[in-house]
Amino acid sequence: MKLFKRLIPWILLVFAFFILPVMADKDLFGFSQFRLNLFGRYFSLAFVALGIDLIWGYTGLLSLGQGIFFSLGGYAIAMHLLLVTKNDFTTGANGLPKFFENYGVDQLPFFWEPFWSFLVSIAAIFIVPSIVAGLVGYLIFRNRIKGVYFSIITQASLMVFYHFFNGQQKLVNGTNGLKTSTTEIFGLQAGSDDAQLLFYRITLILLPFAFLLCKYLTSGRFGDSLIGIRDDEPRLRFSGFNPTPFKVIVFIVAGALAGVSGALYTVQSGIVSPQFMSISMSIEMVIWVAVGGRGTLVGPILGAVVVNYLRSLVSEALPEAWLFVQGALFVFVVVLMPDGIYGWFTKGGFRAMLAAFGLAKKTATYPKLDLDESAQSESASA
Amino acid sequence: MSQTILDLDDVSVSFDGFYALTDLSFSLRPGELRSIIGPNGAGKTTFLDVITGKVRPTKGDVTLRGKSIVGLSEQKISRLGVGRKFQTPRVWENLTVQRNLELTASPNKNPFALLTETLSDVVKDEVFKIMEYVGLAPYAKWQAGSLSHGQKQWLAISMLVAQSPDIILLDEPVAGLTDEETSKTADLIKSLAGEHTVVVIEHDMEFIRDLGAPVTVLHQGQKLTEGMLEEVKADPRVIEVYLGESDDD
Ligand SMILES: Nc1ncnc2c1ncn2[C@@H]1O[C@H](COP(=O)(O)OP(=O)(O)OP(=O)(O)O)[C@@H](O)[C@H]1O
Ligand SMILES: [Mg+2]
Numbered sequence: 001m002k003l004f005k006r007l008i009p010w011i012l013l014v015f016a017f018f019i020l021p022v023m024a025d026k027d028l029f030g031f032s033q034f035r036l037n038l039f040g041r042y043f044s045l046a047f048v049a050l051g052i053d054l055i056w057g058y059t060g061l062l063s064l065g066q067g068i069f070f071s072l073g074g075y076a077i078a079m080h081l082l083l084v085t086k087n088d089f090t091t092g093a094n095g096l097p098k099f100f101e102n103y104g105v106d107q108l109p110f111f112w113e114p115f116w117s118f119l120v121s122i123a124a125i126f127i128v129p130s131i132v133a134g135l136v137g138y139l140i141f142r143n144r145i146k147g148v149y150f151s152i153i154t155q156a157s158l159m160v161f162y163h164f165f166n167g168q169q170k171l172v173n174g175t176n177g178l179k180t181s182t183t184e185i186f187g188l189q190a191g192s193d194d195a196q197l198l199f200y201r202i203t204l205i206l207l208p209f210a211f212l213l214c215k216y217l218t219s220g221r222f223g224d225s226l227i228g229i230r231d232d233e234p235r236l237r238f239s240g241f242n243p244t245p246f247k248v249i250v251f252i253v254a255g256a257l258a259g260v261s262g263a264l265y266t267v268q269s270g271i272v273s274p275q276f277m278s279i280s281m282s283i284e285m286v287i288w289v290a291v292g293g294r295g296t297l298v299g300p301i302l303g304a305v306v307v308n309y310l311r312s313l314v315s316e317a318l319p320e321a322w323l324f325v326q327g328a329l330f331v332f333v334v335v336l337m338p339d340g341i342y343g344w345f346t347k348g349g350f351r352a353m354l355a356a357f358g359l360a361k362k363t364a365t366y367p368k369l370d371l372d373e374s375a376q377s378e379s380a381s382a
Numbered sequence: 383m384s385q386t387i388l389d390l391d392d393v394s395v396s397f398d399g400f401y402a403l404t405d406l407s408f409s410l411r412p413g414e415l416r417s418i419i420g421p422n423g424a425g426k427t428t429f430l431d432v433i434t435g436k437v438r439p440t441k442g443d444v445t446l447r448g449k450s451i452v453g454l455s456e457q458k459i460s461r462l463g464v465g466r467k468f469q470t471p472r473v474w475e476n477l478t479v480q481r482n483l484e485l486t487a488s489p490n491k492n493p494f495a496l497l498t499e500t501l502s503d504v505v506k507d508e509v510f511k512i513m514e515y516v517g518l519a520p521y522a523k524w525q526a527g528s529l530s531h532g533q534k535q536w537l538a539i540s541m542l543v544a545q546s547p548d549i550i551l552l553d554e555p556v557a558g559l560t561d562e563e564t565s566k567t568a569d570l571i572k573s574l575a576g577e578h579t580v581v582v583i584e585h586d587m588e589f590i591r592d593l594g595a596p597v598t599v600l601h602q603g604q605k606l607t608e609g610m611l612e613e614v615k616a617d618p619r620v621i622e623v624y625l626g627e628s629d630d631d
Contacts, residue, residue, distance in 0.1 A: 216497075217497070220496065220497065221481075221484065221485055221488060221496040221501070222493060222496040222497040224474075224477055224481050224484075224485050225485065225493070225496060227474060227476055227477055228474050228477070228485060230476075231474045231475055231476055231477075232472055232474060234436075234456070235468075235472045235473075235474070237455070237456035237457045237460070238434060238436075238456050238457075238460055238465075238466050239460060239465075239485070239486045239491075239541070239545060240457050240460035240461045240491050240545070241457055241491045242455070242457045242491075242492075245492065245493050246493050249493055
């Protein structure tokens with residue numbers, strides 16, 4: 001039973017990888033290519049959520065600036081695609097990406113040059129965000145900035161990046177962003193069904209690796225140190241640990257995951273723009289983690305997929321209602337499920353709910369055995 | 383100088399003009415066991431804060447093995463061999479008892495070592511022995527947050543033993559413990575002295591007597607007197623300071 005519980009996420013993953021594309025192909029149960037593509041986007045958002053879980057759920061540092069790293073990853077892949085694609089939609093008369101024409105730019109800005117290379121661009125997707133996260137993180141953490149101040153600084157950094165990208169038409173097309181849907185990759189048009197299916201598959205193949213990386217980081221004494229930082233950082237210092245490198249490392253990994261997330265999201269939504277660095281988007285990322293369950297790793301993936309799926313459904317039915325539903329969902333979860341959906345599920349909330357409706361037998365294991373004095377002395381004498 | 387391991391030299395600590403410690407001088411010899419008593423607000427905890435790098439002295443110097451440690455970070459001082467138990471037992475509530483101990487017992491405390499190295503069997507055995515000794519072994523897999531107050535005290539002390547610093551500073555180790563647990567703690571502390579230098583801060587006079595160590599009396603941030611418990615208790619100044627406070631005898 002316990003094993004089965006642990007297998008559920010993997011079973012869902014296998015289902016999503018093999019069955020959903022078939023359903024989309026055959027239009028089964030109203031599932032379409034369009035839906036499949038949307039699910040690809042949801043899964044790509046799970047990467048940034050995993051990173052937030054590391055830095056916030058485990059280490060207790062609430063970053064409101066993950067949109068920076070997300071966008072950097074998106075811009076990295078978009079710049080590559082725009083450079084290497086040669087077609088009428090994408091390429092201007094002077095051979096450069098078309099948007100440059102609008103601003104009379106005929107010399108490629110220097111920082112675009114490395115993005116001719118596929119391998120360099122792929123590396124840049126996670127290395128550029130890592131470097132930025134490393135620098136910002138080092139400055140913040142070395143000065144012992146934490147709590148609300150950390151959140152404010154990350155949000156302020158986000159605003160700096162947002163305004164910079166918004167204002168730089170001649171460098172990155174400003175507000176309009178970079179459109180990837182008409183570019184070509186592996187001989188396919190990036191917006192085509194075939195390419196989208198490929199992106200979907202790549203996303204689902206990479207996701208378990210991201211998950212296992214986070215698992216590796218959180219399961220041993222390194223992970224215990226992160227929890228130590230979250231729960232009582234001074235205590236950790238007095239035990240001889242320097243928290244700064246731990247936090248910097250985790251912030252870098254979270255940044256790298258956000259970069260991958262942004263790249264996968266960009267190719268599946270067809271565009272990257274400074275909107276990815278809006279304040280609200282970074283806050284939404286945090287909401288996915290809170291709703292899914294922080295400090296659980298499975299939770300954030302679940303949260304990213306479920307919340308965004310819900311968002312699509314609500315927006316299709318009642319376009320104006322989503323923000324209210326999202327707010328209500330967040331409040332509901334924070335108040336009633338402090339461990340998120342996944343935490344609620346694994347800690348027996350589902351059973352308890354069934355029991356409350358008379359659908360299952362009440363079990364003695366809930367509420368927590370640990371808190372029961374008599375159980376304590378029993379196991380002590382055992 | 384080589385006779386002492388830790389020296390406070392004319393140390394004062396002022397919080398916005400309020401002196402929590404005033405011109406305090408204090409020395410410890412290696413392997414020594416020392417008790418510190420004093421009424422509430424005497425500056426006992428501040429005394430530990432200043433040694434462990436939490437608070438910087440306004441004046442004076444703190445030297446460890448002859449070298450000044452003023453201005454060093456908490457973790458540097460800890461790595462030089464100074465360990466501390468806090469007045470309220472501080473443990474990582476969301477980690478299990480065993481993991482609390484294994485974390486502090488880790489010989490190498492940099493992130494890469496913690497990621498790549500597994501804890502040696504020697505250290506694991508050591509952790510297990512400590513848990514057995516203090517009776518926490520049955521709770522090894524319990525979250526520390528679900529322990530009783532007394533068990534948390536024991537865990538906090540055990541974490542220090544696992545860390546095994548040269549100098550062990552204990553702020554009220556038996557507050558909230560039963561008489562039996564208290565006398566067991568006294569035995570544990572006595573067994574630590576010799577190999578470690580131990581400082582114990584307590585209000586519990588029975589316990590202080592049990593330890594049988596020289597006592598330093600602090601009052602209003604100053605050293606009132608030093609000596610064995612019976613001498614100190616006969617000192618009229620000490621009686622006056624404690625007047626009105628219940629004698630825990
Ligand atoms: N950070 C601080 N800011 C201002 N005043 C402080 C600070 N820390 C301690 N004090 C004051 O310094 C004095 C000494 O405090 P300290 O905690 O060292 O006393 P103590 O001897 O440990 O008392 P107790 O037996 O109650 O634990 C007290 O008057 C306290 O209010
Ligand atoms: Mg105190």
